Amino acid sequence: MKQVVQNYKSGELALLDVPVPGCKPNGVLVRTAFSLISTGTELMKVSEAGMSMVGKARSRPDQVAKVMQSVATNGVPATYRKVMGKLDSYTPLGYSLCGVVEQVGAGIDDVAVGDLVACAGNEHALHAELNWVPKNLYARVPDGLAARYAAFGTVGSIALQGVRRGEPQLGETALVIGLGLIGQLVVQLLAASGVRVIGADPDPGRCELAERLGAAACGDPASAAVEAAVAELTGGHGVDQVYLAAGGGSNQPVELAAALSRDRGRVVDIGKCRLDLPWNAYYEKELDVRFSRSYGPGRYDPEYELEGRDYPIGYVRWTERRNLACFLDLLARGSVDVEPLVSHIADFDDAVETYQRLKDGDLKAVAVLFRYPDHAGEAQAPAVAVPAVRRGGGESAPDRTAPVRTAPARTGTTPVRLAFVGAGNYATSMLLPHLSQRDGVELSTVVTTTALSAANAQRKFGFARATTDLDAVLGDTSIDAVFVVTRHSSHAELTRRALLAGKTVFVEKPLALTEDELAGVLAAVEESGNDRLQVGFNRRFAPLLREAKQRFDVRTGPASVRYLINAGRLQHGSWYLQQGTEGSRFAGEGGHFIDTVSWLLEADPVSVYATAPAGNEDLQVVLRYPDGSNATISYVTTGSPGFPKETLDLIADGKVLRLDDFVRASVYARKRWDSSRLPKARDKGQSAELAAFIRAVRTGGPMPVPLESLVATTAATLAVQAGLASGAPVTLTRAR
Structure with a gap:
């Protein structure tokens, strides 16, 4: 699958082919329909990666402190290797998406395969085609809500948790500083709560957008417009709450919050801005400074996020998962509108170019969505190919009535010599008892991975030889047919090798576990011209069922x-x-x-x-x-x-x-x-099936089941998954 990654040392962005994550217990595997770029948080990370080492150090003093502690503990060389190793690695991007549940892990009973879910987390809701998401970091999307809107679930939860921390009351007035993606959502949530909202942002376009979405007034924080609006709407008392949704290194948002707050107002930090609090201003008004921790209670708690342990609702009403579900409900009911925030929708294959355009300023955007190839809104019906059977020289027989290649008939009374690859329970209980006493059959060689199991099969059924050397068997020209009776994962490869060696093959089901394995078997048929293959579908040979079909008639x-x-x-x-x-x-x-x-x-x-x-x-x-x-x-x-x-x-x-x-x-x-x-x-037909197979080997006549039918059945079985x-x-x- 494909995933967007970045090398933090070099700043390189790439759309990388990576393995599909496994579906672990207490979570689901989700195929992404849309993922959201946070043009604030993510672009800050992208920009940091492009800085020099000195610039990176200045932007992350917390990490510098950790490095210095490591130097004191482990020394400079070891610390240098550790830091360079970590920097020179690919890191993921993304944390908000919507997709379709593709696989359900053990312990999950609240969603099923095919359900549309919104997902959160900078380790689990990544810009990738598939993500494994633990239980408390996804929520089912309400019926009728489009996938592209549900992709806003995580950032909506961040805004919602910030508003909860401000404890807004009906009739209050709030100031939102920073009208990027989070700020625009905070404006709508406050307006929906009955709060009059004033916005502050240097971008006139964002101010205009916020006013369309419910703000009473907006303006540049450096101008007198914001101060005038606050004075007018509050009677000169100042706002009840301030929400800091801005980023960057300026201390202006913190100073503006103090200047425009009422006595004992509340200041909530949602974004990541500079927080050098002016002591006198905050002390004199006895301002209540609060932090909003991401999506809500549970964030950064591994027992909650990874192990799925929920907090009792009587003690913690709004966890991060409940916030996520609540925001989706607000979207579904039309209380919040994210369509005006979507500045651009890019195909996922264009992810690197899209990030570069955002970074360079060529693309001005509040929110950008990645659209994945088979997303839920435009999904095409899935298909599994039933490959054509092509025999040597390009001959193809795509239907049941096509001519079937035959092998030369055997002469005289020479027995049909068989080799068995594998001698497990099914081979020794359902196949070999029917063959060991059959006239005209010689059990030539048994091949197993362990010497003792081969020796046991030789003693019990009378094989002439027992070995662990498969190549010796495939190279033995006296062996007419090879039975593949091993574990499922080896069937296709062993069948392919036996066909290329010119052997007639009887392989127990399944013939293949993947479309690629099936294609490999048919490639061997085409390369060798050898189509002498039977799969152990024995029930069609059961005497009782055959008689019933005859009695049913045409x-x-x-x-x-x-x-x-x-x-x-x-x-x-x-x-x-x-x-x-x-x-x-x-x-x-x-x-x-x-x-x-x-x-x-x-x-x-x-x-x-x-x-x-x-x-x-x-x-x-x-x-x-x-x-x-x-x-x-x-x-x-x-x-x-x-x-x-x-x-x-x-x-x-x-x-x-x-x-x-x-x-x-x-x-x-x-x-x-x-x-x-x-x-x-x-x-169940094993005896009759084996008799038909031996007859085909002996006479050189058609195989008991057309190869086209075996391929079609295998493809249909793969289509179930x-x-x-x-x-x-x-x-x-x-x-x-």
């Missing part, structure tokens, strides 16, 4: 399919839970169910819509097919273990097909058909 109209998978919970420690490397549970298993539906409907899906409740892995996946058929796959982990795992209903043409967990099947038509209840264990991230249907686009 379908003429669109169908509705309901497929419930009561997957249950995994045991603690299962490698299936390692989603960071092995993909989600549905990514690993969902291809089974999509393939089954596509086989029943004799077509590939054209779109996928997926949704999930917050906090668990229960999924609802809706597939749409070219003829208007729809299938809903409910993949749930929270059901009762006593309920059957798989139940399927297909309804079309006045008929219903029902499958009960591969134990019983029925077809309700003009004549009803019921299967006999199977007396033995469920047959894309759908969960976007909250919208995902179109499956066919490459040409």
Whole structure:
């Protein structure tokens, strides 16, 4: 993803490619729609970075003090290396944005994937395409509020907290010194509270804007206009509150505050201006000087911001998160208007140029927004590509009826020699028992990463050889087919290597965990001309389901399919839970169910819509097919273990097909058909699938499932994650 960064030593600004942040517990991963440049705070930081080392030291005396303490403790060389290392690093910019929740971390139940949220924090609401934001630093955007307005949430919270610190009362009069972004918001908030507002700023344009937004009068602080307005509106007593929203090194704002305040008035510092308080002036009026700490209570408290520990509302009414939600509500109700503050909207790709124009003064602005490519207001429907299958020489077969490359038929009684890469639980319980006793099959070699597991498989199933050397197996010309039965993350790469080695490949699902992995497999097919590939989608080979489909007979109209998978919970420690490397549970298993539906409907899906409740892995996946058929796959982990795992209903043409967990099947038509209840264990098709695969290897005939179908099913499985991230249907686009 892209992020705006700055090197504080050199002042360089860059739009850098950085890794996507992980979605940690107690927070959400947010895809940015709009982020806001604070033309005061951020430009001050940008300007400081462009100063000389002496200039940086003068602007940050607090940091100089820390450096001197480090010299006293650690010595000059060590301190120099530490300081230079810190300065010569990229630092982020930004702290106010609005975006769409892309992923929900553990412990979050107040928002879901697809929700629009406003986010805060100079470590979490950055100018970046994706941000991880902890619980107390985001708030849901009210319905109807545009994303570009919600991006003002953080700066609005800063202004709101400042106003709260001033404790305004109906009928009072306030002076706002500095009419930049924060000052303009303070003016509106005070006016909405029933306070008469006077503004002070040397920029006539900003004064005019503040008056349009509710200020009673505004003027240059160096002129007599502001003093005259205060005298007129207060009867000569002075204002009740002064809000310092100015920056810079001048002490004029502090002196003006003392001169125009009433006796025992309140002075609130919101910005970062010079605060050399004139003792006599402040003492004689007994002025109450207050500081406003950023967005509100909770700011700079790691237990609140990072760990999500809220303050009880009875003790702290307005925390930074409650301020954020309150400001969004004010925007939604029209009590505050930020549209007049938007001076410029720039595409995020132009971020560096935009900062430079602001710094150079070419772009005069109160507020600037970055618009991200796929923001919520103009988001296009997400899509996942279904890549075309191109065999050697550029041959392409994008549909089910295209010719399929065959291999030379075997002669005589030579057995089909197989190698297994991986010998885990599934291989040893569901595949090898069907192969070890099959006539015409020789278990040639087993390859595992640990020597003992290879030796165990060799002893139990009669492999001729056991090894940990994959290259030796791929280079063995006597081996006809390779079974890839390893962890999910290795499937695509091992399949690619085996295809390039000229082997027929049987890979357990999933074929790939990403679009790039799928493209890599198909690149190997195109490079080698070897399309001899089967994925372990066994359910279409189950005898009971095949008979039920035959009894249902030809379908003429669109169908509705309901497929419930009561997957249950995994045991603690299962490698299936390692989603960071092995993909989600549905990514690993969902291809089974999509393939089954596509086989029943004799077509590939054209779109996928997926949704999930917050906090668990229960999924609802809706597939749409070219003829208007729809299938809903409910993949749930929270059901009762006593309920059957798989139940399927297909309804079309006045008929219903029902499958009960591969134990019983029925077809309700003009004549009803019921299967006999199977007396033995469920047959989910592994034996028939392996028989079809071995037959294809032996005869050189077509593979049991067209490669185009395997690719389409894999792409649809990948689209489920894309759908969960976007909250919208995902179109499956066919490459040409």
